[in-house]
Amino acid sequence: xxxxxxxxxxxGSWYRRPTxxxxxxxxAWLGVLMAWQAGQWLASSLGLPLPGALCGxxxxxxxxxxxxxxxxxxxxxxxxxxAFMPIFFVPAGAKLVVLAPRLQQSWLPILAVVVLSTLLxxxxxxxxxxxxLAATGKESRP
Amino acid sequence: xxxxxxxxxxxxxxxACLATLMAYILAQGLQRKAGNAVLLQPxxxxxxxxxxxxxxxxxxxxxxxxxxxxxxxxxxxxTVALAVPLAGQLGRLRRLWLPVGAGLLAGNLAxxxxxxxxxxxLGGDRLLALSLAPKSTTTPIAMALSQRLGGDPSLTAVVVxxxxxxxxxxxxxxxxxxxxxxxxxxxxxxxxxxxxIGTATAAQxxxxxxxxxxxxxxLSGVLTALLLPxxxxxxx
Numbered sequence: 001x002x003x004x005x006x007x008x009x010x011x012g013s014w015y016r017r018p019t020x021x022x023x024x025x026x027x028a029w030l031g032v033l034m035a036w037q038a039g040q041w042l043a044s045s046l047g048l049p050l051p052g053a054l055c056g057x058x059x060x061x062x063x064x065x066x067x068x069x070x071x072x073x074x075x076x077x078x079x080x081x082x083a084f085m086p087i088f089f090v091p092a093g094a095k096l097v098v099l100a101p102r103l104q105q106s107w108l109p110i111l112a113v114v115v116l117s118t119l120l121x122x123x124x125x126x127x128x129x130x131x132x133l134a135a136t137g138k139e140s141r142p
Numbered sequence: 143x144x145x146x147x148x149x150x151x152x153x154x155x156x157x158a159c160l161a162t163l164m165a166y167i168l169a170q171g172l173q174r175k176a177g178n179a180v181l182l183q184p185x186x187x188x189x190x191x192x193x194x195x196x197x198x199x200x201x202x203x204x205x206x207x208x209x210x211x212x213x214x215x216x217x218x219x220x221t222v223a224l225a226v227p228l229a230g231q232l233g234r235l236r237r238l239w240l241p242v243g244a245g246l247l248a249g250n251l252a253x254x255x256x257x258x259x260x261x262x263x264l265g266g267d268r269l270l271a272l273s274l275a276p277k278s279t280t281t282p283i284a285m286a287l288s289q290r291l292g293g294d295p296s297l298t299a300v301v302v303x304x305x306x307x308x309x310x311x312x313x314x315x316x317x318x319x320x321x322x323x324x325x326x327x328x329x330x331x332x333x334x335x336x337x338x339i340g341t342a343t344a345a346q347x348x349x350x351x352x353x354x355x356x357x358x359x360x361l362s363g364v365l366t367a368l369l370l371p372x373x374x375x376x377x378x
Contacts, residue, residue: 032219032222032223033219035222035225036218036219036221036222039222040218049290049367049368049371050364050367050368051283051286051287051289051290051367052218052286053217053218053219053221053222053282053283053286054221054283054286054363054364054367056218056221056222057221057222057224057225057228057360057363057364058225058364060222060225060226060229061225061228061229061232061360064225064226064229065229065232068229071226071229071230074223074226075226077219077223078223078225078226078227081216081219081220081223082220082223082224082226082227084216084220085217085220085281085282086166086184086185086281087162087163087166087188087213088213088214088216088217088220088282089185089189089214089217089281089282089285089299090162090165090166090185090188090189090192090213091158091162091192091206091207091210091213091214092189092207092214092285092295092296092299093185093186093188093189093192093193093296093299093300093303094189094192094193094196094203094206094207095193095203095207095296095297095299095300096186096189096190096193096296096300097190097193097194097196097197097203098193098203098296099294099296099297099300102297103297103300106265106266106270108264108265109260109261109264109265109266109270109274110266110270110274110301110304112260112261112264113256113257113260113261113274113277113301114277114301114304114305114308115308116256116260117252117253117256117257117260117274117277117278118253118277118278118305118308118309118313118335118336119309119312119313119316119335120252120253120256121249121250121252121253121256121278121334121335122249122309122313122316122317122331122332122334122335122336123316123320123331124248124249124251124252125245125246125248125249125252125330125331125334125335125358126245126317126320126322126327126328126330126331127248128244128245128247128248128249129241129242129244129245129326129327129330129331130322130324130327132240132241132244132245133238133241133327136240136241138237138238138241140238140324140325140326140327141326
């Protein structure tokens with residue numbers, strides 16, 4: 001199943017598969033946009049703690065868990081969106097230069113969080129997994 | 143809406159998009175030339191290039207950001223699209239949902255709580271703490287969370303990338319020193335602590351490691367989104 005490959009894999013082959021007909025592409029985009037709008041609407045109307053786009057992701061994930069075949073149909077839109085995603089952050093990231101004085105002023109907490117909190121999260125995840133894997137007597141591979 | 147159709151606004155949008163795209167392609171080429179160095183994340187380099195170009199040309203940041211709406215407007219749909227590869231990984235959860243769930247819960251709690259506490263202990267203000275708290279989740283989710291909680295999403299974006307770079311550089315070494323060799327545990331730990339950049343590193347170790355990491359990255363975004371508001375109320 002091709003969608004089982006992570007989009008982050010370095011060879012990028014996940015992105016380069018043919019995208020299909022124009023109709024298939026249009027339907028895929030429509031599906032992703034509808035899930036996004038549904039998420040926005042759900043988050044704002046129910047006052048959920050999740051941001052709208054994340055709510056859309058959870059919604060779509062639930063749908064795909066029920067209908068796994070739809071994942072392949074949404075790929076023509078999902079693949080380019082994920083492949084180009086880093087570019088979508090650049091306008092926000094460009095504020096780095098404007099923020100430079102602020103980064104300089106609070107470099108210590110930022111550096112501490114980036115180093116210590118990240119490594120703590122790494123170790124806690126690994127420790128807990130090991131502990132619970134041992135306690136339940138399960139192996140990560142069947 | 144009709145304001146965007148004015149020739150001037152349309153021209154500015156095209157220009158801003160082209161400049162953003164060119165900066166990114168340049169940064170990507172630079173990283174490839176340097177043998178895919180983790181430190182040269184294209185996002186970080188292209189952000190610097192765009193920011194410095196704006197400062198050099200005397201263009202304000204806000205007009206650029208407004209003009210580049212077609213670029214950052216796609217963030218929402220891209221976040222939703224994360225569900226598609228994630229759905230393919232859900233099968234991995236079925237047998238191991240308890241250990242994986244416990245690991246993800248503990249890891250996300252540790253990441254968010256320690257970020258909030260460390261910032262406060264080291265004299266950071268509330269805005270900084272809220273901007274740093276979602277730093278271990280993937281950038282679109284982290285930025286949305288930061289905005290929702292009242293942080294600065296741009297500061298969050300920068301810190302998320304720094305977190306990923308550092309985690310990807312040190313994480314595999316730390317895990318090996320801890321004696322963790324199980325690809326599932328390595329992948330999950332990297333996905334929880336350093337999102338997409340960690341997942342790319344995990345995928346270089348093995349496909350299985352990368353798949354677990356991608357799963358951890360997606361679920362961590364949801365978990366942190368659910369945990370953070372409560373943690374903020376408790377700790378700030």
